[in-house]
Amino acid sequence: MPDLATRPMRGAAFLDRDGVLNLDIGYAHRAEQIQWVEGAAKAITLLNRQNLFVFVVTNQSGIARGFYSEEDVNRLHTWMTAELLSQGARIDAFAYCPHYSEGEIAAYREVCTCRKPAPGMLLTLMKEWPVTRETSFMIGDRDTDIAAAKAAGIRGHLFPGGNLLRFVTETLGL
Template structure:
């Protein structure tokens, strides 16, 4: 049986988007984000992080540094009874300064590659799933991947009319979203 997921952008949804976050000291969970993730798990959802990380392609930090931070985030959440079901990231950028990452890919949002990979690996019901992002490219990726509920939060980027017009719903932050959606089976 297919599972229902909450796809989560990282910067601006889970943690404060201070620009190319790559160090533990710079990673700050948004107020209420951990509580939101705990609630979403209790409601029966798979939690899948999908994050563009062009800082790797731009040479601001290495893929190893990103992986170390991701491992720290994952353990920090696990210590608070939040087990992520998947973490997918795109290190590419078409104008990368690091040649190995300079490419047009199918994983960099707004392309749907990360979401489609997760759907395949985790056997997800995309039409019943949600994506929570903070910008237009998140919504575009959700729509291209067939995610039924593309959602925005105001805790990250400032939202423009094109993003607002395409989202199914807009919430103040991840906690407001988590409180509003039904538990699976309700």
């Protein structure tokens, strides 16, 4: 975790995962299921160059539903981090919500404060990293992403699909 006292404050780009970085095939949890969205790595590199933190915030109710484990998710995110880094794109942190109120797995069956549209994942990252709220935003492909952004006090941009680099370039006016 970064030292809040010594690191300068920066804006953050909060990115949804499925449907923004990789095609949303439903409950992807292994590397071979990841089909990158066109322009995803280049979009992240651009955000890096804008001196923004890049965070991924993803609902993973597949854990509560018993489809896969937290270990699977962490392994996949480690792989995604490395794949992107090999293309010069840096993700600063991943956050995922493992809960679902009607899940099969009792340990994860709860109404939590982190499952989007709740803003818990964003708020936790804002607490743990030196984030400037005013210059931060979220990009997601669902209304629940936008609602989470609003609840966290930041702008939300709805990604309609297609090329993520183009969308980020146009959205940020670059």
